Amino acid sequence: MVLEQLGDVLYLTTVLFALLTALFGLFMLNTLFGNKIKDLFSDKNFFIYFSLVVGYSLFAMGELTWYLIFKVFGKVDPASMPDVYWTLGSAVLVLSFFAFALTLHRTHRDLNKIMLMVVGGLVLLGGVIFYLSGINLADLAANRGHVFIGFFYPIADCFIIAFGSIIPIYYSKIEHFRSSLLLLFFASVGILIADLLYISSTVEGTGPAFLYNLAYSISYLLAAIGFLTMVVSARRKIKG
Secondary structure, three states, rough: HHHHHHHHHHHHHHHHHHHHHHHHHHHHHHHHHHHHOOOOOHHHHHHHHHHHHHHHHHHOOOOOOOOHHHHOOOOOOOOOOOHHHHHHHHHHHHHHHHHHHHHHHHHOOOOOHHHHHHHHHHHHHHHHHHHHOOOOOOHHOOOHHHHHHHHHHHHHHHHHHHHHHHHHHOHHHHHOHHHHHHHHHHHHHHHHHHHHHHHHHHOOOOOOHHHHHHHHHHHHHHHHHHHHHHHHHHHHHHHH
């Protein structure tokens, strides 16, 4: 009973932090379109930063939509509007981090660092696929589309983390918002952990709900702080 109540509280915390992520993301998008801040980036880099903000904001919108549908209708369909936000957010982040990694590699040409990213990503992806292949996601799903989504989210998370690992790998070489980007990277790590805990709790029944709610809460908090520090840093650059 206590764990269930804790899970409910943490879920509301997750929704609150998701709301902050969405709001700070909107503030950052507005800041990015300022004339002075746009002058700091090439067109390609501006698009990358813009896409990263959009990707994490879509994740947050998915969480908020899930909450609204749940509160209004009392249940969530196997695949609904939140899945559209989460799927689009995943795709945008994969492409954004891939473009970011490619840009940094073309600039610095450090093969060892790229190999570290690739090998680490393959190990992570292999481990997650091995785990997913050993459980029956059909127990969670009501249709084939939901089975696909159950596999898609953790695997997409792996690609986001693999390409996003370019941030800690090239941390000292990143010119703008590097501490904020590092927070966003850790938010993605947290989302993967939360997704796996959700599957473990829901499908296998091996963990309480408060664990994945805690992981989601921490992830959205990191993303919200990442966007907030981006906004603060960007406005300092504009004033400077």
